[in-house]
Amino acid sequence: MMNELGTIVGQIIITMLSAILVENLVLSRFLGMCPFLGVTQKTSTAAGMGIAVAAVLMIVAALAWIVNVTLLVPNNLEFLQTMSYILIIAAVVQFLETVLRKFIPPLYKALGIYLPLITTNCAVLGIPLINTQRGYDFGMTLVYTLGAGLGFAMALVLFSGVRERMAKSDIPASLQGVSGALFAATLVSMSFFGFQGLFAK
Amino acid sequence: MSTQAEVPFTFVLPKEKAPKPKAIVIAGLIKENPTLKMVLGCCPTLAVTTAAPNGLGLGLATALVLTMSNFVISLLRNVIPDKVRIPSYIVIIAGFVTIIMYVLKAYFPALDKSLGIYIPLIVANCILLARAEMFASKFGPFSSALDGLAMGLGFTIALFSIATVREILGNGTWFGIPMTPHFFSPAVLLILPPGGFLAFGIVMVIMNYLTRGKVGGDVACATCNPENSHCAPDSILGGK
Numbered sequence: 001m002m003n004e005l006g007t008i009v010g011q012i013i014i015t016m017l018s019a020i021l022v023e024n025l026v027l028s029r030f031l032g033m034c035p036f037l038g039v040t041q042k043t044s045t046a047a048g049m050g051i052a053v054a055a056v057l058m059i060v061a062a063l064a065w066i067v068n069v070t071l072l073v074p075n076n077l078e079f080l081q082t083m084s085y086i087l088i089i090a091a092v093v094q095f096l097e098t099v100l101r102k103f104i105p106p107l108y109k110a111l112g113i114y115l116p117l118i119t120t121n122c123a124v125l126g127i128p129l130i131n132t133q134r135g136y137d138f139g140m141t142l143v144y145t146l147g148a149g150l151g152f153a154m155a156l157v158l159f160s161g162v163r164e165r166m167a168k169s170d171i172p173a174s175l176q177g178v179s180g181a182l183f184a185a186t187l188v189s190m191s192f193f194g195f196q197g198l199f200a201k
Numbered sequence: 202m203s204t205q206a207e208v209p210f211t212f213v214l215p216k217e218k219a220p221k222p223k224a225i226v227i228a229g230l231i232k233e234n235p236t237l238k239m240v241l242g243c244c245p246t247l248a249v250t251t252a253a254p255n256g257l258g259l260g261l262a263t264a265l266v267l268t269m270s271n272f273v274i275s276l277l278r279n280v281i282p283d284k285v286r287i288p289s290y291i292v293i294i295a296g297f298v299t300i301i302m303y304v305l306k307a308y309f310p311a312l313d314k315s316l317g318i319y320i321p322l323i324v325a326n327c328i329l330l331a332r333a334e335m336f337a338s339k340f341g342p343f344s345s346a347l348d349g350l351a352m353g354l355g356f357t358i359a360l361f362s363i364a365t366v367r368e369i370l371g372n373g374t375w376f377g378i379p380m381t382p383h384f385f386s387p388a389v390l391l392i393l394p395p396g397g398f399l400a401f402g403i404v405m406v407i408m409n410y411l412t413r414g415k416v417g418g419d420v421a422c423a424t425c426n427p428e429n430s431h432c433a434p435d436s437i438l439g440g441k
Contacts, residue, residue: 028394030248082321083295122325174409182402189395
């Protein structure tokens with residue numbers, strides 16, 4: 001009994017850590033590049049976007065799992081997965097926007113502007129698709145999604161630190177803006193690459 | 202919704218008449234190349250360009266979806282209510298992506314396997330929504346289909362060239378055929394994730410240098426930027 005519990009806890013920790021570090025959403029899977037390059041000029045915005053994405057991811061992944069298992073799979077409608085997931089995302093985003101604006105205005109003020117951008121964020125669509133592809137059960141879906149969201153937020157915050165420093169330095173005109181950011185991202189991604197092979201597959 | 206005026210890079214052409222076919226093609230391939238000039242759809246650009254066939258395959262798949270979705274959206278442009286246009290566009294795009302996904306699964310299983318999750322993710326590619334909003338919602342179906350094809354091919358060219366560089370330098374092969382002399386040891390970094398950023402960065406610096414200006418300005422994905430977004434604020438499912 002204790003042993004079994006140990007294995008489960010171990011599995012949860014490994015899935016979580018590998019989602020954050022080894023399979024980092026942005027730096028090794030290239031999902032969610034738009035916010036990674038677009039809203040990382042300032043650490044505060046990067047953190048806001050990161051938290052908003054992580055929160056929406058959790059809700060979307062859970063709903064997507066439920067819809068997939070209760071509606072799509074029993075009726076042989078797997079071909080509707082992509083379409084239903086993107087509609088879930090659009091609906092969740094709209095719902096959150098309305099609810100937050102009405103009931104929790106301070107939170108809406110902080111995260112509201114990031115919410116609409118999430119609909120076309122490929123990370124938010126990518127994670128439910130990966131969960132389905134890997135056949136995770138509900139618990140593992142939540143664990144992996146939480147890890148992926150945290151990894152996303154972490155990458156954004158780390159990278160915004162790099163870019164804040166870059167903004168103050170004197171770099172050639174051709175390297176300013178996105179192109180310079182891509183070189184910085186190369187280095188950040190390379191450092192994350194060190195985590196590869198941290199856990200035996 | 203006064204979004205059209207805020208779009209930073211539309212055609213500077215009369216509103217009622219669609220641009221000439223030649224202008225559409227040149228805009229899609231070179232002048233407004235979606236990847237290299239407008240920096241849209243960066244996720245697949247970085248993720249699938251590890252080998253030339255992958256870049257070509259995803260580029261062509263996206264081009265096909267874009268051509269068809271632009272055509273259909275343009276046909277429906279007077280029917281779809283303004284308030285729900287973004288969700289409607291997304292559903293149309295998702296439908297075509299699903300078709301392409303199953304066609305690839307049936308006829309090109311190897312390509313399907315190496316592209317994996319990035320095929321369904323075409324739905325979330327900013328290029329599709331951007332073209333629907335900027336072009337297909339304003340002009341006729343045939344111009345829109347041509348615009349979709351030109352933009353899609355522009356995207357394909359960018360993906361294919363980045364993938365070619367990465368595969369030759371990173372793996373020493375092109376379409377799996379050995380290309381480099383035996384004493385050249387491939388720079389494996391280029392086909393690993395950091396190499397994606399590096400190769401894209403180098404291409405963009407060259408573009409910047411040649412065009413003597415900043416490409417894409419300070420935003421990676423203009424459509425995903427809060428200030429000038431038209432695929433985002435107050436448009437999802439009807440908005441404010």
